[in-house]
Amino acid sequence: MTDPSIRIEGTQLEPQASSGGAAEAHPEAERYYVRFTPIQRWMHVIMFSTFLGLAMTGLTILFSSNAWAQHFALAIGGFGAILFIHKFCAVILTLEFLYHIANIAFRVVVKKEKGLLWGPDSMVPNLKDLKDIVGNFRWFLGLGSKPRLERYAYWEKFDYWAVFWGMIIIGFSGYVMWFGPFFGRFLPGWALNAVQIVHGEEAMLAATFIFSIHFINGHLRPDNFPMDTTIFTGVQSEEEFQQRHAEEYQRLRAEGRLGEKLTCKPERSLLKVSKVIGFTVVAAGLVLLILSVSAYIRE
Numbered sequence: 483m484t485d486p487s488i489r490i491e492g493t494q495l496e497p498q499a500s501s502g503g504a505a506e507a508h509p510e511a512e513r514y515y516v517r518f519t520p521i522q523r524w525m526h527v528i529m530f531s532t533f534l535g536l537a538m539t540g541l542t543i544l545f546s547s548n549a550w551a552q553h554f555a556l557a558i559g560g561f562g563a564i565l566f567i568h569k570f571c572a573v574i575l576t577l578e579f580l581y582h583i584a585n586i587a588f589r590v591v592v593k594k595e596k597g598l599l600w601g602p603d604s605m606v607p608n609l610k611d612l613k614d615i616v617g618n619f620r621w622f623l624g625l626g627s628k629p630r631l632e633r634y635a636y637w638e639k640f641d642y643w644a645v646f647w648g649m650i651i652i653g654f655s656g657y658v659m660w661f662g663p664f665f666g667r668f669l670p671g672w673a674l675n676a677v678q679i680v681h682g683e684e685a686m687l688a689a690t691f692i693f694s695i696h697f698i699n700g701h702l703r704p705d706n707f708p709m710d711t712t713i714f715t716g717v718q719s720e721e722e723f724q725q726r727h728a729e730e731y732q733r734l735r736a737e738g739r740l741g742e743k744l745t746c747k748p749e750r751s752l753l754k755v756s757k758v759i760g761f762t763v764v765a766a767g768l769v770l771l772i773l774s775v776s777a778y779i780r781e
C-alpha cells in the first residue's frame with residue numbers, strides 16, 4: 483500500500499489518478515512498485531534464517547560420521563549445542579507457521595477476503611498456471627512467446643506449497659521425535675522409528691530443493707541474476723514489474739490501480755544490506771548442499 487503523501491523526486495503522488503494512476507506522472511526510470519509488505523518481508527527473513535539454522539544443524543546430526551559435521555559441531559560447542567539450536571529454530575519456525583495459518587483464517591473467515599483463495603492475487607493454483615507452464619516450455623523450445631505472468635508465477639506457487647506441506651511433514655515428525663514418550667502412548671513402535679527416517683529424508687529433499695531450485699529461480703536465472711532483492715526491499719522497478727509480472731501490471735493499469743502500488747526507490751543502504759545477506763545465505767546454502775549431497779551419495 484502506498485502512502486498517499488509519498489513524494490518521489492519532489493512530486494506529490496496521487497494514488498488513484500486517471501488510467502495508469504500516479505504512474506503516468508513519473509518518468510519510467512524513477513518508478514518503483516510495492517510487491518511485498520514489511521510483514522511479508524520479515525516473515526521471509528525469519529523463515530530463511532530458521533530454515534538455514536535447522537538445515538545446518540539437522541544435516542550435521544544426520545551426517546555426524548563425516549569429518550565436516552564433526553568439525554562444525556565442535557566449533558559450535560558440541561552436538562548438545564547443535565541439538566539446542568535445532569530445537570530453538572524449530573520452535574520459532576513453528577510459531578511463524580501457526581501465525582501464517584491464523585492470519586489466513588482470519589482474513590478469509592472474518593474479513594471475507596475471497597481473493598486470497600481464488601483469483602489473480604491468490605497462491606492457489608489455477609488454469610492460467612497450467613497454461614503458463616505449457617507456454618513457458620513452448621518458449622524454451624522457441625515455439626512461442628514468453629507467457630505473461632500474474633502476481634505469482636506458477637513456480638512461486640510451487641515453492642510456497644512445497645514449503646507448506648513440507649513444514650507439516652517435517653514439523654510433525656520432528657515433534658514426535660522430540661516428545662517420543664508422549665507420542666509413544668498413541669503410536670505403534672514402528673511409527674516412532676519411521677518418523678526419524680521421514681524427517682531425515684524430507685530434510686534432505688527440502689534442503690536440496692531450496693538450495694538448488696529455489697535459489698536458481700530466485701537469484702541465478704538470467705532475469706534475476708545475480709540477485710533479486712525484491713523480497714528484502716519489498717519493491718520492484720517498473721521494468722522488473724513489466725518483465726516479470728506483465729499480466730498483473732496490465733490488469734492493475736486497466737483497473738486504474740497501478741498508482742496504489744507506486745513507491746520510492748529503495749535506500750542504497752537497504753539494497754547493500756539485502757545483497758550482503760542474500761549472497762551470504764546463497765553461499766551457505768550451496769556449501770551445505772555440496773557437503774550433504776556428497777555425504778548422502780557415499781552412504
Ligand code: HEM
Binds near residue numbers: 537541544679688689
Ligand atoms: C518444526 C520443525 C522441526 C522440529 C520440531 C525438528 C526436530 C528435530 C528433532 C527433535 C530431531 C532429533 C535430534 C536427535 O535427537 O537426534 C531432529 C533431527 C533432524 N532434523 Fe529436525 N526438526 C524440525 C525441522 C527440520 C528442518 C526444517 C530440517 C532441515 C531442512 C531438519 C533436519 C533434521 C535432520 C536432518 C535431522 C537428523 C535426522 C536423523 O538423525 O536421522 N529438521 N529434528
